[in-house]
Amino acid sequence: MMDSPILPLPIQIVLDDVGWWTSTDGSAQGGPFRSGMPRPHVPADYAAIAQLGRELNMRPQAAMMLCDWDRDLLLRDLPEATWMGADWDHPWRQHPHLDEAASILNRSADHLELVVHGLAHEWWGTGSMERAEWATPDGQMRPRHLLQRHLEVYASILERNGLGSLPDIFVPCAFNHSFGEDGEGIHRLLADHGIRYVSTPFNGMRQTKAPQTDHIAIECGVMTVDRGGGAPSWKAVAAAPPEVVNGPIVGLHWPNILHQDPSRNHEVVDAWVAALRRIGQAPDRWLAPDTPSAWSQLAHVDCTQVRVTDDGIDFDFNALDALPDCVPLDQFVIKTKGEKEPHFLPGVVVLTSVWEEEYRVSHLRRVRGRC
Structure with missing residues (x-):
């Protein structure tokens, strides 16, 4: 009789807050936290994600923030979605970086997955910034009719930039999320828009009933996976890769795989590739x-x-x-x-x-x- 076969734990990479062009943290002035990168983002930062996926033969999730991609100022009709309300504007809508980055993302579709994350990450329903776009810190969903419009506008911005239709994957902003409300909760809304895959830390998820397993919560046909913890700081540039991965998600933020000098992004990505290849060779990891x-x-x-x-x-x-x-x-x-x-x-x-x-x-x- 052979040695015991192993069902290895899968590993998927999730990169949050991809899509910002202006990167500086504006929360002290009532704006969004953004990516926290100490320089503006450039198209090479998108190429870094593609390099990571290509060298690992994976499709890492690029969880996209899209307000800086709003060429037509559609967000003026969603005043709660940005810190400027009905006066929404930004300097990137005519910038050539949009076309350059869109071209990289489209050419690299086999090496990354676009993921619904948010428009500007937070909520300005009263004019002041609140966390976060899809739910309050205790997991109470924002008004359904407004979130419906957020998803519709999100899809419109993607299509306007030639990035396809609404993805079927979702990462909630600030991990404010809930499970167990059946048709009254966020998963019904996501399912109605074709979203079937979600990841978020279960230890911060509002739960009105228990998930089916320690790692899996299924509701309205949507499968949510526990992201776990232990990630680098959200704005740590060129973060050191882990020695081990204990859960199914390597949860990162965009700056973690980037270099202060974008021409050296590949050096950071190379370190992550080497570490994850080594981890993936373990008998109980895949x-x-x-x-x-x-x-x-x-x-x-x-x-x-x-x-x-x-x-x-x-x-x-x-x-x-x-x-x-x-x-x-x-x-x-x-x-x-x-x-x-x-x-x-x-x-x-x-x-x-x-x-x-x-x-x-x-x-x-x-x-x-x-x-």
């Missing part, structure tokens, strides 16, 4: 190629039971099938010792099987999996 793969793998880690018999490897999917309907959960990865391809009992098909370092990585699909 660098997921994208968000759907990561979320599906995590569900199997939490729910699927692996059994080794004299006839081969078998899987018990009963706990997985007990989860509420949500995103596709039919594909997963298993690591086995030895170069020889393992034998799997009926119920799965092998999509790929590759020898990597000391383990064989088999990418499987359930024959009767969800779709």
Whole structure:
């Protein structure tokens, strides 16, 4: 009988606050915190995200702030969305950086994922800045009819810049979020706009009922994953990569992978690539190629039971099938010792099987999996 096979914990990278051009923290003057980068952002900062994804063969999440991309001043019609209210304006709407960065993002679509994050991150419903755009610090959702307009305008700004339609991934601003309110909560609104994937720290999420597992909360067809903690400071430039990753999300902010000199961004990215490659080679870790793969793998880690018999490897999917309907959960990865391809009992098909370092990585699909 073979050594115990391993369902490795997936790792996905999430980069918050991508999209700001003006970077300085304006919170002391009632404005947004922005990215905190001590220099303005440039197109090379977008290329850094693409480099990270390309070299790791992943699609890191770029959680986008879009007010600095508002070419048509659409946010004047959403006075609660910015610190200027109905007088909203900004210096970037005619700037060539917009087209340059959009071109980089489009050319790099195989190496990153655009993610809904926010318009200006905070809330100015009374004229003064409050945290945060989608919910209060205790997780109470902002007025639904206004958030509906925020999502619509967010989609319009993306389309106006040639960046496609509204993504199906969401990261709440300031991690102000809630779970358990069913049709009355934020997940119903997100689902109505095609958003199915969310990540946020569970220890700060308002919960009116318990998540289905320690890492997964499913509501209205939306699967929210625990981002965990232990991240670098949100405005730490060229942050040192971690030695270990204990959860499914490497939660970062944009400056963490950038250099003060944008021509040297690649040096910071190289350090992150080396660290994450090393972490991903551990038997119980796996660098997921994208968000759907990561979320599906995590569900199997939490729910699927692996059994080794004299006839081969078998899987018990009963706990997985007990989860509420949500995103596709039919594909997963298993690591086995030895170069020889393992034998799997009926119920799965092998999509790929590759020898990597000391383990064989088999990418499987359930024959009767969800779709």
